[in-house]
Amino acid sequence: MFRSAPSGRRLLAAVSRLTTPLLPEDFLTLVDPLWSTTSLRGRVVARRRETGRAVSVTIEPGRGWAGHTAGQYVGVGIDVDGVRYRRSYSLSGPEGTDHLTVTVQEVPGGVVSTKLVRDLPIGTVVELEQAGGDFTLPDPLPAKLLFVTAGSGITPVMSMLRTLDRRGTMPDAVLVHSARTPEDTIFAAELAGLAARHPSLRVVLRHTSVTGRLDPAAVDETVPDRAERTVYACGPAALLDALGDAWEGLRAERFTAPARTAEGTGGTVDLGGAPLEVGPGQSLLEAGEAAGRVMPSGCRMGICFGCVLPLREGRVRDLRTGEAHGEPGDLVQTCINSACGPARIELP
Amino acid sequence: MTAVADTPATGPAGTLGSADPEPGPEETGREQHPQRPALELVPSSRRADVAATTNLTAEQIEELGRRLDAIRDRILAERGACDAAYIRNVIGKQRALEVGGRALLFAGVLPPAWIAGTAMLSIAKILENMEIGHNVMHGQWDWMRDPKIHSSTWEWDNVSSSAEWRHSHNYMHHTYTNVVGKDRDVGYGILRLSEEQRWNPYYLGNPIYNVLLSLFFEYGVALHDLEVEKVVAGEKPLSRVWQQLKSIGRKAGRQAFKDYLAFPALAGPFFLPVLAGNLTANLVRNVWSHAVIFCGHFPTGAVQFAPEQLEDESRGEWYVRQLLGSANLDGGRYFHLMTGQLSFQIEHHLFPDLPSNRYAEIAPEVRALCAEYGLEYTSGPLWKQYLQVLGTINRLALPNGRR
Ligand SMILES: Cc1cc2nc3c(=O)[nH]c(=O)nc-3n(C[C@H](O)[C@H](O)[C@H](O)COP(=O)(O)OP(=O)(O)OC[C@H]3O[C@@H](n4cnc5c(N)ncnc54)[C@H](O)[C@@H]3O)c2cc1C
Ligand code: FES
Numbered sequence: 198m199f200r201s202a203p204s205g206r207r208l209l210a211a212v213s214r215l216t217t218p219l220l221p222e223d224f225l226t227l228v229d230p231l232w233s234t235t236s237l238r239g240r241v242v243a244r245r246r247e248t249g250r251a252v253s254v255t256i257e258p259g260r261g262w263a264g265h266t267a268g269q270y271v272g273v274g275i276d277v278d279g280v281r282y283r284r285s286y287s288l289s290g291p292e293g294t295d296h297l298t299v300t301v302q303e304v305p306g307g308v309v310s311t312k313l314v315r316d317l318p319i320g321t322v323v324e325l326e327q328a329g330g331d332f333t334l335p336d337p338l339p340a341k342l343l344f345v346t347a348g349s350g351i352t353p354v355m356s357m358l359r360t361l362d363r364r365g366t367m368p369d370a371v372l373v374h375s376a377r378t379p380e381d382t383i384f385a386a387e388l389a390g391l392a393a394r395h396p397s398l399r400v401v402l403r404h405t406s407v408t409g410r411l412d413p414a415a416v417d418e419t420v421p422d423r424a425e426r427t428v429y430a431c432g433p434a435a436l437l438d439a440l441g442d443a444w445e446g447l448r449a450e451r452f453t454a455p456a457r458t459a460e461g462t463g464g465t466v467d468l469g470g471a472p473l474e475v476g477p478g479q480s481l482l483e484a485g486e487a488a489g490r491v492m493p494s495g496c497r498m499g500i501c502f503g504c505v506l507p508l509r510e511g512r513v514r515d516l517r518t519g520e521a522h523g524e525p526g527d528l529v530q531t532c533i534n535s536a537c538g539p540a541r542i543e544l545p
Numbered sequence: 546m547t548a549v550a551d552t553p554a555t556g557p558a559g560t561l562g563s564a565d566p567e568p569g570p571e572e573t574g575r576e577q578h579p580q581r582p583a584l585e586l587v588p589s590s591r592r593a594d595v596a597a598t599t600n601l602t603a604e605q606i607e608e609l610g611r612r613l614d615a616i617r618d619r620i621l622a623e624r625g626a627c628d629a630a631y632i633r634n635v636i637g638k639q640r641a642l643e644v645g646g647r648a649l650l651f652a653g654v655l656p657p658a659w660i661a662g663t664a665m666l667s668i669a670k671i672l673e674n675m676e677i678g679h680n681v682m683h684g685q686w687d688w689m690r691d692p693k694i695h696s697s698t699w700e701w702d703n704v705s706s707s708a709e710w711r712h713s714h715n716y717m718h719h720t721y722t723n724v725v726g727k728d729r730d731v732g733y734g735i736l737r738l739s740e741e742q743r744w745n746p747y748y749l750g751n752p753i754y755n756v757l758l759s760l761f762f763e764y765g766v767a768l769h770d771l772e773v774e775k776v777v778a779g780e781k782p783l784s785r786v787w788q789q790l791k792s793i794g795r796k797a798g799r800q801a802f803k804d805y806l807a808f809p810a811l812a813g814p815f816f817l818p819v820l821a822g823n824l825t826a827n828l829v830r831n832v833w834s835h836a837v838i839f840c841g842h843f844p845t846g847a848v849q850f851a852p853e854q855l856e857d858e859s860r861g862e863w864y865v866r867q868l869l870g871s872a873n874l875d876g877g878r879y880f881h882l883m884t885g886q887l888s889f890q891i892e893h894h895l896f897p898d899l900p901s902n903r904y905a906e907i908a909p910e911v912r913a914l915c916a917e918y919g920l921e922y923t924s925g926p927l928w929k930q931y932l933q934v935l936g937t938i939n940r941l942a943l944p945n946g947r948r
Contacts, residue, residue: 215807217799218700219640223693227640236692279629281690470697489687491695544697 230322231259237325247383251302265328267356274324277312284309287352291359302349332450339427342370347432367395375403375411413443454498461514464536468544475536482531499533511540610861631902643669653818666826673702675885680901704797705767713770723870724850733769737941744944751942762831767793840930841890847872867894872923
């Protein structure tokens with residue numbers, strides 16, 4: 198609340214002598230949970246249904262929110278059945294709005310997405326992290342752009358298009374977006390409207406129920422000058438893998454971790470407190486969270502380094518490669534490393 | 546437990562020490578400080594009682610263990626949004642009470658405001674220490690993964706620091722419950738609460754020490770973490786004690802500054818009523834928590850154990866020791882809340898990490914299991930249990946007193 202002003206910080210320090218061992222915010226947040234001075238929070242102020250299984254959620258952030266660049270994602274912490282879960286969601290709204298918007302598509306059996314899509318009362322307070330990620334447009338803009346998206350992968354690109362639309366500087370751009378059916382296409386109407394308003398924007402909507410899955414060849418067919426365009430892609434891992442293999446210089450945003458190749462042996466890890474059994478193929482992050490530890494995290498798939506903790510003893514196994522690695526003092530990514538035998542990791 | 550009956554009677558202190566990985570006081574060859582109420586042990590006269598109370602076969606004990614595990618598993622599976630709402634509600638109400646109490650004390654020159662403010666602040670401090678702090682620091686709410694309500698971050702409104710307390714309480718007391726010489730809550734290193742502690746003239750003061758401990762309980766708890774007798778015995782380096790003392794000093798300093806200087810000073814001309822109110826609230830909290838905690842383990846019926854009990858103890862035997870070493874308090878819903886559900890001391894000791902709001906629900910099941918296996922389920926009203934504890938303390942002041 199007093200984040201910026203130094204006099205505010207001094208006041209806060211003085212008041213905390215009165216609230217010790219608690220912080221002033223522990224009382225302030227009883228009045229408004231967003232008045233936290235140590236962590237960023239937001240309140241759900243609106244929900245809009247996009248498709249049968251996707252909703253856009255608009256969140257009013259606390260005063261510390263620094264805004265986002267189109268294409269970035271935000272870390273969201275939310276309680277499901279009393280337990281706090283942390284996930285990342287790309288911001289789908291344009292840059293420069295007071296409130297932030299994410300668009301979530303339900304993953305079958307998914308803990309957080311199901312909650313967000315089906316049962317999220319207005320007024321729910323969530324934990325937020327500042328926006329992050331470098332899936333963003335450069336300045337100056339490339340002369341020619343191509344966006345290839347599928348399913349919920351449209352969200353970061355939607356933020357880019359909405360931002361360009363607001364600025365009135367739509368470059369030569371093509372969007373090839375694939376969804377299961379017309380009804381299942383997030384933002385279908387708005388995309389059609391954007392294309393109608395901006396002659397330089399071409400939107401190609403495809404439906405897997407009609408034309409099958411999107412692949413590099415299909416895109417090349419629709420976009421003959423593809424090789425001249427700077428390509429941004431976001432969608433299921435299989436699509437991104439195929440595009441990455443076929444084309445040079447692709448910029449991709451992944452929502453899901455690449456398949457875990459390695460299982461390994463697991464092991465007992467000391468995070469302070471009672472020792473933790475990490476199962477074969479289980480990440481340190483998953484094992485810690487299952488035991489009720491508050492673990493730092495971000496993308497949960499090895500990209501953002503929001504989960505690193507110092508290794509003190511032993512080694513860990515990278516679940517992507519199966520390789521055992523690590524020296525005491527190394528910062529290890531807990532989201533994509535498992536145990537291999539006993540190890541000690543420092544959790545602050 | 547049957548193993549207990551088979552083991553030979555407890556030897557003198559020296560024998561105990563050698564069975565222990567840590568060298569006992571005697572082995573260090575140093576002279577005991579004459580004033581120290583050392584945890585010096587004499588042969589137990591109670592082994593027969595223990596065996597008699599638990600006339601169970603090893604199979605029966607393990608079966609009981611499995612049935613208790615089933616209760617625990619059921620609560621773990623049910624734990625959810627309602628439990629989370631409970632603790633958040635208690636925390637919200639407690640903070641509102643604290644703010645309200647302190648605000649009323651600013652008008653403390655008016656006697657009704659002083660009385661109401663002091664009462665509210667006392668209740669707030671008791672709730673904070675008992676239902677919230679104690680239970681959060683046990684990790685009962687860690688499953689929520691809320692960094693604000695987590696054992697790794699909670700600091701309570703008490704002079705002992707959370708980190709030290711978690712070691713002496715969660716580890717030493719809950720692991721070695723009522724094992725004389727291991728569980729430092731047996732007498733807090735000051736009182737004689739067991740015949741197995743060898744009498745010396747120091748203990749003539751037992752009743753007085755108890756009154757003092759009750760009034761200054763938070764300091765007693767903080768200092769009992771120091772384990773001074775281990776230093777005397779040369780088992781603990783002075784540097785570690787110095788480090789702990791500095792930590793206690795810092796925490797105590799912040800607490801005292803808040804209650805005895807800052808808030809009274811803010812009240813300007815009404816400095817004294819606010820000071821008196823804060824002091825009273827701290828004393829009320831001390832006396833209350835001391836009473837509740839002593840009634841949890843030391844009334845007649847709660848059994849104490851010798852250190853060999855710990856050797857090769859099975860899960861079932863552990864449960865039985867926790868059952869027999871604890872005693873419940875009878876009362877209504879708000880009474881249980883004010884004790885931090887430690888009125889369900891038995892359930893708390895069986896399942897120290899289950900959310901406290903669930904103890905009331907499982908208590909009848911635990912009681913029924915005890916009846917089925919012929920184990921004593923000690924329970925009684927606070928006044929009665931407390932009188933028994935006082936009786937024990939008075940009797941043990943004398944060399945031939947019995948518990
Ligand atoms: C940078 C980034 C941005 C993201 N942006 C968005 C976004 O804008 N909109 C959006 O809806 N999601 C987005 N996600 C995905 C989101 O973070 C969650 O992973 C997703 O909502 C599933 O979480 P869950 O708790 O419901 O599923 P979990 O309970 O964690 O998983 C349930 C099962 O579903 C599988 N699974 C997990 N995620 C997916 C997925 N995306 N597709 C298919 N299967 C999956 C898991 O492997 C598991 O087997 C983003 C992820 C990242 C890393
Ligand atoms: S959570 Fe992003 S790298 Fe681990």
